[in-house]
Each structure stands twice: as structure tokens, then as C-alpha cells.
Amino acid sequence: MTKAEWDIEAAISTYNVDAWGHGYFSVNNAGNVVVRPLKAAGGSIDLLEVVQEARQRGLGFPLVIRFQDLLRDRVNTVNRSFQGAMQEFGYRGTYRGVFPIKVNQLREVIEEIVDAGAPFHFGLEAGSKPELIAALAMHQDPESLIICNGYKDRAYIRTAMLGRRLGKSVMIVVEKLEELEQTLRIAKEMGIEPYIGVRVRLHSKGAGKWTTSGGENAKFGLSTTNLVAASEMLKAQGLAHCLKLVHFHVGSQVPDISTIKSAVREAARYYAKLSKMGHEMGYLDVGGGLGVDYDGSRTSFDSSTNYSLQEYCNDVVYSITEVCDSEGVAHPTIVSEGGRAIVAHHSVLVVESFGSIEKQMQNSKIEAAPNDPKPLRDIIEVKRQLKRGNRLETLHDAQQIKEEARQMFNLGLLDLESKAKIEALYWQLASQIVSLHRGLKYVPEEVKELETSLGDQYICNFSVFQSLIDHWALGQLFPIMPIHRLTTPPERHGTLVDITCDSDGKINKFTDLQDVKETLPLHRIIPGELYYLGVFLVGAYQDIMGDLHNLFGRVTEVHVFLDEDEESGWYIEEVIEGSTVGQVLALTQWDKVELTRRMKSQVDAAIKSDRLKPNDAMKILADYERSLQGYTYLSLEGTSANGQAAAAATAALATT
Numbered sequence: 001m002t003k004a005e006w007d008i009e010a011a012i013s014t015y016n017v018d019a020w021g022h023g024y025f026s027v028n029n030a031g032n033v034v035v036r037p038l039k040a041a042g043g044s045i046d047l048l049e050v051v052q053e054a055r056q057r058g059l060g061f062p063l064v065i066r067f068q069d070l071l072r073d074r075v076n077t078v079n080r081s082f083q084g085a086m087q088e089f090g091y092r093g094t095y096r097g098v099f100p101i102k103v104n105q106l107r108e109v110i111e112e113i114v115d116a117g118a119p120f121h122f123g124l125e126a127g128s129k130p131e132l133i134a135a136l137a138m139h140q141d142p143e144s145l146i147i148c149n150g151y152k153d154r155a156y157i158r159t160a161m162l163g164r165r166l167g168k169s170v171m172i173v174v175e176k177l178e179e180l181e182q183t184l185r186i187a188k189e190m191g192i193e194p195y196i197g198v199r200v201r202l203h204s205k206g207a208g209k210w211t212t213s214g215g216e217n218a219k220f221g222l223s224t225t226n227l228v229a230a231s232e233m234l235k236a237q238g239l240a241h242c243l244k245l246v247h248f249h250v251g252s253q254v255p256d257i258s259t260i261k262s263a264v265r266e267a268a269r270y271y272a273k274l275s276k277m278g279h280e281m282g283y284l285d286v287g288g289g290l291g292v293d294y295d296g297s298r299t300s301f302d303s304s305t306n307y308s309l310q311e312y313c314n315d316v317v318y319s320i321t322e323v324c325d326s327e328g329v330a331h332p333t334i335v336s337e338g339g340r341a342i343v344a345h346h347s348v349l350v351v352e353s354f355g356s357i358e359k360q361m362q363n364s365k366i367e368a369a370p371n372d373p374k375p376l377r378d379i380i381e382v383k384r385q386l387k388r389g390n391r392l393e394t395l396h397d398a399q400q401i402k403e404e405a406r407q408m409f410n411l412g413l414l415d416l417e418s419k420a421k422i423e424a425l426y427w428q429l430a431s432q433i434v435s436l437h438r439g440l441k442y443v444p445e446e447v448k449e450l451e452t453s454l455g456d457q458y459i460c461n462f463s464v465f466q467s468l469i470d471h472w473a474l475g476q477l478f479p480i481m482p483i484h485r486l487t488t489p490p491e492r493h494g495t496l497v498d499i500t501c502d503s504d505g506k507i508n509k510f511t512d513l514q515d516v517k518e519t520l521p522l523h524r525i526i527p528g529e530l531y532y533l534g535v536f537l538v539g540a541y542q543d544i545m546g547d548l549h550n551l552f553g554r555v556t557e558v559h560v561f562l563d564e565d566e567e568s569g570w571y572i573e574e575v576i577e578g579s580t581v582g583q584v585l586a587l588t589q590w591d592k593v594e595l596t597r598r599m600k601s602q603v604d605a606a607i608k609s610d611r612l613k614p615n616d617a618m619k620i621l622a623d624y625e626r627s628l629q630g631y632t633y634l635s636l637e638g639t640s641a642n643g644q645a646a647a648a649a650t651a652a653l654a655t656t
Contacts (some may be wrong), residue, residue, distance in 0.1 A: 001489045011486040014521055016513055019296020020479045024070060024345055025536065031487035033534055035348070037069035043562050043569040047483045051350055051532055053572060054558055060578055060631035062351045062462040064543070064557035068573070071109065071346035071539075072116035078342060079120040081310050082334065085317040093331035098123040098147050100288060101131040103339030103540050108559060108574065113342065114138050123169075125149060125337050129156045136163050145335060146170045147197070147247070147285065149220075152179050157186050164192050171283070173197040173247050175220045180230050184237055197245030197285065198222055198230060200270045202263055220249070227270070231277050243279040245335070246271040249287035253340060253476075256300040257307035257315060260289060264319040272327035283333045286316055290338030292345075294477055294537055295511035303477040303511065309341060340540040347539030349467055349555070350483065353531040354636050356494065356524075357457040359427040366421050375405045376418050379425045386429065391436045392444065394429065402426045430454055455519035456494035457506075460533065461634045464498045464505045465549035470541055472504060477511045480520060483534040490521035496533070499634060500550045530636060548587065553579020553632045582628040592628050599624050 001010060011027050012018055018026070023039040032048040045067070054063055082095040099113050101124060113122070123144035126132035135146050136159070146168060148160050152175070163170035172194055174180045180196070187194045201221030222230060234240045248267040254260055264286055275281045290312055291305035300306045307315075316334065324331050368380045379401045386394045405422045408414040434451045437443045470476035482490070495518070498505040510517040525531045546554070556578040563571050582592045603621050606612040612620070 003489060006487075006489040008486065010489070014490070015479070015481040016296045016511065017479075017481070019513060020294060020511065020537070021296075022293075022345065027486050029487075031485055033481070033483040033486075035067055035070070037067045037346075037562055038073050042069065043564065045560060045562070045568075045570045047348065047350070047534060048532065049568060050558070050560060050570075050572070051483070054556075057572075057575070059558070059575065060556050060633060060635065062349060062467060062555045062633060064467075064538075064555055065348045065350060066109070066539070066557060066559045067346050067348075068112050068559050069562050071112050071343065074342045074345060075113055075116040075120075075122060077309065078336075078338065079117070079122065081313040082317070082336070084310065085313040088314065089318050089321050091317050091321055091331055093333050095334050095336075096121055096123060096143075096145050096283070097336050097338070098125040098145055099342060100125040100127070100337045100339040101135060102127050102544075104343045105131065105134070105544050107134075108576075109343060109539075109543075110134070110138055117144070123147070125339075129153075129159060132156065132159055132163075136166075136168070139163075139168055142167050142169065144169065145283075147245075147335065147337070148172045149175075149199070149247070151175055152182075154182060154186065157183050158190070161186060161190050161192050161194065164194060165190070169195060171195045171197045171245050173199050173245065173285075174222065174230065175199055176222070177226055177229060177233070180233060184233070184239065193239070194242055195244050196234070196242050197247050197283070198227060198243065198274075199247045199249070200227065200267060202248050202250065202266050227274070231274065231279065235278070240278050241280040243274065244281060245283035245285055246274060246281065247285035247287060247335075249337075250289050252288055253291045253302070253305075254289035255291055255302060255305050257305075257311060260286075260307075260312065261315050261319055263289075264316050265323055268320045268323035269327075271332060272324055272329040275329045276327070281332060283335050284320060285335035285337065288337045288339065290336065290341045292340050292537060292540070294479060295513065296479075297513050302475070343539040344537045345539060347537075347543070349462070349535040349538050349542075351460045351462040351496075351533050351535065352634075352636050353458045353460045353496070353522075353525060353533055354634075355459040356492075357459070357497075358492075359454055359456070360424070360431060366425055373408075373414055373418050375401050375408065375414070376422050376425075379422055379429070383425055383429050383432075386432060388436055391433050392447075395433050395446070395450070398426050398429045427454065451493075452518045454493070456492050456522070457497050458494045458522060458525070458531070458533075460496050460498055461636060462498050462555070463500050463546075463549060463552040463633075464507065465500060465502070466546035466552050467555060468507070468535065468538065468542060469545045469547065471507060471509075475509065477509060477516065478538055479511050479536040480507065481534060481536075482523060483532045485523050485531075488523065490523045492522050492524050493519040494522050495519055500552065502549060505549075548584055551581075551584045551588070551632060553584040555633070556631070579632055580629050581632055584632055585628070595628070596621075596625055 008027050008029060024036055026034050028034045032046050034044040034046055036044045050065055078097060121141055121143040123146055124135040124139060125147040126135045127150040132148060139146055146163060148171060160170045160172050172183055174196060183194055199221040201223050234243055246267060248263060250259060250263045268284060271281060271284045293305045294303040297304045298306055368377050379398060382394055382397045402422060405414055405419055409419045430450050431454055434447060434454060437447045464472050495506060495508040508518055510520045557576045558572045559574040560570055561573045600621060603617045607614050607617050
């Protein structure tokens with residue numbers, strides 16, 4: 001697209017912002033991405049201004065920016081959507097959602113969710129002892145729930161029962177019969193009647209990447225036979241009334257609404273039958289699975305959903321209503337654990353791109369000389385004869401010459417300068433051939449692959465393994481785009497590579513409305529300037545599940561709030577510094593004091609042997625100690641060296 005054809009609407013369309021942004025993200029007239037945490041009901045925040053404020057404060061990058069107002073809006077939206085569905089279908093129960101702590105265990109996130117959810121009696125879900133310990137401390141509303149999932153030992157169950165003693169509505173969800181036996185035994189010892197739920201193992205199976213979460217071979221849940229045995233066990237001890245809840249889970253990020261409808265109807269039938277067996281049921285927990293449309297395509301693709309939030313709520317409520325009415329059973333309180341839909345949108349990862357690896361050197365014009373080797377003269381002639389009618393033939397000829405040059409170089413028959421020129425000419429030809437195929441109804445597969453291979457590699461200051469673990473491990477796609485310079489069209493296409501020493505440390509799959517893109521439209525990096533890219537919708541799981549590959553630790557984060565009294569309309573409320581070198585070393589059993597002691601002994605030895613003067617030696621030791629306190633990622637002030645290197649390489653090609 002030419003500069004004359006490019007405008008802000010073109011930028012929004014190029015990156016599908018309106019499709020995945022859901023009203024929270026857009027582009028302003030300055031060409032910067034803006035965030036609208038309350039959508040049309042509140043102000044907007046220029047993402048580049050937040051980045052500049054963070055840099056002025058000396059904060060390290062990469063940087064996670066959390067929009068706390070947006071988080072609160074998601075809590076409100078989910079609750080209002082369920083309330084709207086219940087009103088529409090005349091539902092005679094209520095809604096009591098819970099947030100699964102495993103989706104984002106950060107204290108500041110949980111605090112915000114609990115506070116925002118207070119008017120709705122929004123509770124918490126724990127899947128482990130540490131999560132339950134946190135949930136008990138955060139939970140203060142006797143009308144909201146704490147759902148206890150996961151396999152449980154005696155200590156886990158006792159901790160849950162302590163919550164019951166404090167008057168909290170703590171539901172112990174039984175995953176196997178042994179857990180029920182142990183729960184009843186501990187409850188008797190402590191003199192407390194438990195609130196018990198059962199996770200049913202549905203025949204319905206999930207869809208997408210987490211299909212094994214449901215179905216008859218699922219990891220968790222009771223079979224029909226087990227349910228009957230559990231019912232009899234409770235009745236035998238006079239505790240039939242303690243069974244309160246039916247729970248199921250068909251997986252995270254379920255892309256297809258038909259999967260959800262089928263599972264809800266099946267679970268509702270179990271709920272109704274257990275109610276008729278003499279249990280004082282009251283809650284039906286539809287588990288997680290509520291997805292996020294990461295690519296905006298509204299399809300059943302793994303990184304999308306073919307339904308909206310309101311459609312999800314409508315189908316859940318309608319299905320339960322229909323089954324319970326047909327069974328003559330009172331409508332239960334509906335519980336859901338859709339954590340991804342609450343936290344994904346509120347968090348943006350901003351990374352610096354400080355260099356690029358380009359296949360084509362800029363402004364490199366190569367002419368033939370009489371003494372040039374034959375492969376070089378041949379590819380120059382092939383390039384000269386390129387036209388629309390022989391584009392594929394030209395590609396094949398160029399590929400043959402390139403391979404011939406490689407073999408000659410390996411045999412010592414071709415000099416380095418000539419090989420460099422042949423490769424430069426090959427990539428120039430490749431670019432021209434790709435351009436000649438643009439706009440055609442049919443593009444050969446080899447040309448598509450060529451276009452992908454022409455993409456630049458943008459070097460970015462972050463670790464995929466720490467900040468985007470779902471992308472690396474599961475192929476989860478996230479919306480990615482530049483957060484500035486959008487008043488001009490992106491003239492390059494590229495993939496992103498991180499700073500880890502691992503070939504898997506890259507992003508080469510990107511969201512698209514039609515398919516998965518293998519390159520992303522990007523601007524050429526200006527020498528001396530940093531290019532900022534935003535990775536959006538990363539608030540679910542990525543904060544917690546990252547690993548310490550190359551000992552790159554947690555990144556710095558800032559919490560941003562809207563405030564109409566501020567000149568900018570917003571302010572940074574809190575800064576949480578990322579991991580230091582010393583902190584991540586300590587996680588792998590390296591002691592800072594011991595490391596410093598070892599370095600000091602080496603410095604002392606260097607002084608005694610006259611290899612170092614004492615003053616220089618002490619400076620070295622001080623620098624080492626300061627390094628232990630530094631950020632694990634790169635500290636970048638500009639990229640002028642990269643621009644100079646590229647210019648030098650281009651000049652060398654043109655003159656050799």
C-alpha cells in the first residue's frame with residue numbers, strides 16, 4: 001500500500017485491531033495504539049506515552065503494562081452478561097462466578113478482581129494448597145464462594161474446613177471417591193459439616209488444544225458408577241444434605257459453542273438426577289472454557305471463538321433452564337470459572353526491537369565485471385531477463401545458480417565477495433518474483449514459501465520462554481503490532497526473534513482473519529531509535545507459567561489507572577521491578593555472597609601477581625557486584641550501531 005493510500009483506518013485494518021480489540025484497543029491520529037479500559041464509557045490512554053513515562057523513570061524493558069480499570073470492566077462485563085441472560089430466559093436462580101487463581105496468581109490482580117467483584121459476590125477458585133491459602137486470606141464475603149479443585153491431601157482438606165469454620169462458603173470438589181472418604185473423616189474429627197461438590201466425568205469432550213480435559217478418559221472427575229457410590233456413602237453417614245454442587249470442565253479456550261452447549265446440558269442432567277436422589281443441591285459449576293477471540297475471526301479456530309461472551313452466557317443459562325424444567329428441579333445457582341475472559345485483555349507486553357536481519361541489503365546495485373566468476377555473471381543475466389512471462393523459470397534458474405555457488409565455495413573455487421554478491425542478487429530476484437505474483441488468484445506454493453523466507457528477523461529484547469510460554473509450548477497466537485509509527489505504512493515483513501540462545505526463541509506465526517500469517521507487517525528500524533512492539537491479550541497464564549531459560553527473569557510491570565484530574569488522563573499507580581541477576585541466580589542455588597567472595601579471591605590473586613593494580617581491581621569487583629543488582633534483560637538506549645553496520649555491509653557489496 002502506498003503512502004497516499006495509507007491512513008489510520010488502513011492501520012487498524014492491517015492489524016485487525018477492531019476485530020480482536022473488542023472496543024478496548026484502537027489507533028489514534030498520532031499513529032499510536034490507544035487503550036480504552038472502559039470502552040466508550042471512559043477516557044483513552046496512549047500506549048507510547050506510558051512507555052515514554054516508564055523510560056523517563058528508568059524502568060527496564062521488556063515491560064508489562066496492566067490496565068486495572070480494564071480488569072475491573074471485564075469482571076463487571078462477565079457478571080452483567082450472566083445477569084442479562086437470566087433475565088431474558090426467566091431464570092429463577094442466580095449467578096456466583098469465581099476467578100480461578102491459576103490463570104493469574106499475582107496478588108495485585110487478585111485484589112483488583114475481588115474488589116471489582118464484591119457487588120456481584122464474585123468468589124475464587126483454588127487448585128492447590130498455596131492457592132487455597134491465598135484465597136482464604138483474600139475472601140471476606142460470606143455470600144461468595146471458594147471452590148476447591150484438584151487432587152487433595154489431608155492438609156488441603158483441613159485448610160478448606162478451617163474456612164468453613166470461619167463461616168466461608170468453601171466447596172470441596174471431590175475428584176475421586178478416596179477424597180470423599182477422607183473429607184468426611186476429617187469433617188467428623190473437626191466437628192464441621194462440609195460443603196461438598198462432585199466433578200462429573202462427562203461423555204462430552206472439549207475442543208481445541210485442551211480436548212483431553214473432558215471425555216471419559218479425562219484426568220479428573222467421577223464416573224457414573226462413582227457418583228452413585230458417593231451418593232450412597234453420604235446417605236450412609238447421614239450427610240446427604242452436604243452434597244451441594246455438580247462441577248465439570250471441558251478444557252480451557254473452547255473455540256466452538258456447540259461443545260459448551262452439549263457439556264452444559266449433560267452436566268445439568270447429572271445435577272437434576274442427583275437432586276432427585278435426595279441431595280439438597282444448589283450449585284451447578286460449568287467450569288472454565290470460556291474463550292477469548294485472539295485473532296478476531298469469530299471462528300472455531302484454536303486461537304478464536306465462534307461465539308461472543310453474551311452468546312456463551314445465553315446458551316449456558318438456556319440449557320440449564322430447559323433441562324431443570326423438564327426434570328421438575330429448581331434452578332441452581334450457576335457458577336463459572338472463566339478466568340481467561342476476565343484477565344486476558346488487561347495486560348500488554350511491550351518489547352523493544354533494536355535491530356533486524358534482512359535478506360536484502362538496502363541500495364545495493366551490483367554490476368557485472370569481465371573478471372567475475374561465471375555464476376555471478378549468470379545470475380546478473382538471469383535478473384536482467386526477468387519478466388512476467390518467465391517469472392517461475394527465472395526463480396528456478398536463480399535457485400540453481402545459488403546452489404552451484406554454494407558448492408563452488410565449499411570446494412574453494414569461489415571467493416567470499418562473489419558469493420556475497422550472488423546471494424544479494426538472488427534475494428533481489430526473489431523479491432521481484434514475489435511482487436510479480438501479488439494480486440493473482442493462484443500463487444504457487446513455492447512462491448508463498450519464498451515470500452515467507454524473504455521476511456526480516458526483528459531482534460527483540462525479551463524471552464519467549466518467560467513472557468509468551470503458551471506461544472512456544474502450545475502454538476497459542478496473540479495479537480502483535482507496532483504501538484507507534486502507524487501514520488505511515490509498514491514497508492517490511494518479518495518475524496520476531498528473542499535474545500535467548502535458543503533457536504525456538506522466536507515468533508513466526510501471527511493472527512489473521514483468514515489464516516495464520518507467517519510474517520508480520522513492520523516498519524524498517526530507524527538507526528538510533530527503538531521500535532516498540534505490543535503483544536496484546538497476554539493477561540492469562542503468561543505471567544505465571546514462564547520459565548527461566550537463560551535466566552531471563554520476570555519482567556518489570558506498571559499498573560495504570562484512568563484519572564480525569566491528571567493532564568494525561570491517566571497515571572502509573574504502581575511499579576513492580578523485574579527480576580535482578582542476583583535474584584534469578586538465587587533461584588538456581590547460586591548465592592550472591594558466595595559468588596562475590598569467589599570473585600574477590602580472584603581479584604586479590606591478580607593484585608598479588610601484579611596483573612592488576614589495586615584501584616583497577618576494586619573497580620572490577622564493584623562492577624561485578626553492580627551487575628548482580630541489574631535487570632536480566634538488555635539495557636538499550638538506541639540502535640545506531642545496527643544502522644551503521646547495515647550501511648557498511650551495503651557499501652561493501654556495491655564496491656567489491
